[in-house]
Amino acid sequence: MYLIRRFEETLLDMFSAGLLVGTTHTCIGQEANAVGVIAHLDPQRDVVVSNHRCHGHYIAFTDDAPGLLAEVMGRETGTCGGRGGSQHLCRGNFYTNGVQGSILPLAVGIALAERERGEGAVTAVFLGDGTLGQGTVYECLNMASLWSLPLLFVVENNRYAQSTPAELAVSGSIAARARAFGIEAAELDSADVLDVSELAGQAVERVRARGAPSFLVLHTHRFSPHSKGDDTRDPAEIERLRVHDPITIAGGRLDHGVRQGIEAECERQLQAAREAGEAAPAAGAVAVQ
Amino acid sequence: MRERRCVEALNGALHELFERRSDVYLIGEDLLDPYGGAFKVGKGLSSRWPERVITTPISEASLFGVAAGMALRGYRPVLEIMFGDFLALGFDQVVNGISKYREMYNEQVSVPLVVRTPMGGRRGYGPTHSQSLEKFLMGVPNVTMVAASELHDLHGLMVDAVEDDEPVFFIENKVMYGRPNRRPDGGYLDGMRCVEGPGPYPSLTFSGNDFEESAATIVAYGGMVPHALEAAVELIVQQEIFCEVVALSRLLPLDLDPVLESVARSGSLVTAEEGSLTAGVGAEVVARVNELAWDDLRAPARRVAARDGIIPAAPGLEAQTLPGTAEVIEAVLARQAART
Structure with missing residues (x-):
């Protein structure tokens, strides 16, 4: 979690310093979801499909912060050679796309393929509360239920779709939407990675054992802007959210020395990743004869 | 059989x-x-x-x-x-x-x-x-x-x-499904010589005079192919005007070679499609031919397509909207008149 946090803070710093172009969507404050769910997935067998806010999922699943940093830096050594940027990533069994609602159908197709292959793979698809406005979500809940797909839907409800609060975009109950399709659904309002992990572990196990979809609603808090520098929320409100900081909660349980050691190791990895990225050739640079 | x-x-x-x-x-x-x-x-x-x-x-x-x-x-x-x-x-x-x-x-x-x-x-x-x-x-x-x-x-x-x-x-x-899948027999179909292009998704090029001089190249695909071929046969029978018909099967990437080869012989291009005119498949074919074979062309190209509008349900109205054999013939004759 700390690596993800510092990775994204580094990205925002680099954007502010004019060292990066393009866009990014950070999950600062939401890290426990990525780590708590993906801890139960096997990167060799299982599949993760993610969205524009994908860095946490990517790092938790692939442990490839250097590849992602190089990708956002537009380097040849990036995850997709600089073609995808922050929100279009593919590595091994990890896929993201940047269009809300586009990824659900892809996840259904992947889960269908894995069901047919019969090797017990679970596909997890991450979506946000904003994506619940897309019609494809409900087409996909329907198909996942009808076809008994080994698919875990994870809704990270950070209560904002870009700048629009959920009260203006999401009616009724999120979990009940899944239950209406005959899909079991569970909700959690906690930033503690151990709570997320416990719930997600049970869900993943059931999806794998029963070959049927499951639906998690993780109520969460985004401390950072939707993208970068576009936060119109009251700073005092964001400050109040910080009691839900997963790093503080998990870090508080650690022995001081252990925590310092983890943080130092993450800083070292990030520094190495940044240096490697800076040394790598820029994608699209014309080769000198 | x-x-x-x-x-x-x-x-x-x-x-x-x-x-x-x-x-x-x-x-x-x-x-x-x-x-x-x-x-x-x-x-x-x-x-x-x-x-x-x-x-x-x-x-x-x-x-x-x-x-x-x-x-x-x-x-x-x-x-x-x-x-x-x-x-x-x-x-x-x-x-x-x-x-x-x-x-x-x-x-x-x-x-x-x-x-x-x-x-x-x-x-x-x-x-x-x-x-x-x-x-x-x-x-x-x-x-x-x-x-x-x-x-x-x-x-x-x-x-x-x-x-x-x-x-x-x-x-x-849709119209094709119930019809026979007619294939060239001994290199001929409807009395026209037919040559198949290379590779997957081969094109078919038809000629009524064994690829001697022709008045126009008619490029068609899908449901317009039988209309284009019928137009070519009618032009021969009724007016002794010989056209080649290039029936494309691969639209993307656009299979341009058979079109360019035929235009080199005919010097004139007519495209025929059932979709509406503006920004259609024909527009792309014409643009490519203009870029690559301008010197071969002896007349401006002409596109046959549906009217830019809806396709009405009533048969009479639908027929007014969609192009057919008559529109292809008309386009070829217009090219003849414009030919330099």
Whole structure:
């Protein structure tokens, strides 16, 4: 979690310093979801499909912060050679796309393929509360239920779709939407990675054992802007959210020395990743004869 | 031997592919026997391979992505979209997914899916079930678009499509299904010499005078192919004007070679399509020919297409909207008049 946090803070710093172009969507404050769910997935067998806010999922699943940093830096050594940027990533069994609602159908197709292959793979698809406005979500809940797909839907409800609060975009109950399709659904309002992990572990196990979809609603808090520098929320409100900081909660349980050691190791990895990225050739640079 | 109807040729190809490859699936609406799909192209498949024919809810916006997900994970799904008009529902998946994954993910993946869908009018189905929307796919990079006609080797085209590693949009034609899949016999069809292009998705080039001098090259695909051929025969019989007809089967990447070869002989280009005129397939053909073969042209090109408007349901109104043999003849004669 700390690596993800510092990775994204580094990205925002680099954007502010004019060292990066393009866009990014950070999950600062939401890290426990990525780590708590993906801890139960096997990167060799299982599949993760993610969205524009994908860095946490990517790092938790692939442990490839250097590849992602190089990708956002537009380097040849990036995850997709600089073609995808922050929100279009593919590595091994990890896929993201940047269009809300586009990824659900892809996840259904992947889960269908894995069901047919019969090797017990679970596909997890991450979506946000904003994506619940897309019609494809409900087409996909329907198909996942009808076809008994080994698919875990994870809704990270950070209560904002870009700048629009959920009260203006999401009616009724999120979990009940899944239950209406005959899909079991569970909700959690906690930033503690151990709570997320416990719930997600049970869900993943059931999806794998029963070959049927499951639906998690993780109520969460985004401390950072939707993208970068576009936060119109009251700073005092964001400050109040910080009691839900997963790093503080998990870090508080650690022995001081252990925590310092983890943080130092993450800083070292990030520094190495940044240096490697800076040394790598820029994608699209014309080769000198 | 009775010629197979087009629907039988396509159906036979799918049966052969299902028999030969366990990675081929058919996905779409109303596919199960005894119904076997709205136009019966998938008939019999669900009886023989119930586990590989997946009948779906009415969810086109998602189905394209479902097929893409399967293709990313090593399967070869064939997605049946009941009417070509419904491509519009799935266009996000087409533009922001299917056409992007291979290149966007830096060549780490391929998306070997086939979207089969019928286009075309002349059945009285009205404005939302009669269109020819190929023009919208023409602007999508990194996909293959194949337009089947009743004169092409439909069995071969379908096998090529399913075995293609790129995403393939396989455009069928509603009028074609019930007609015989006529093939050249000894290199001739309807008295016209016919030469097949090389490679997968071969074009057919027809000539009434063994590729001697011709008055125009008529480029057509899909449902306009029989009209173009009929126009060429009528021009010979009634006016002794000899045209070549290039019947394309691969629209993307645009199969330009047979067009350029024919234009080099004729010096004149007429395109014929059932879709509406503006920004159509013909516009792209004309632009390419102008760029690459301007010196061969002795007259401005002319496009035959549907009126820019809806395709009405009533047969008389529909006929006023869609181009046919008469419009192709008229365009060739107009070229004759303009020829320098």
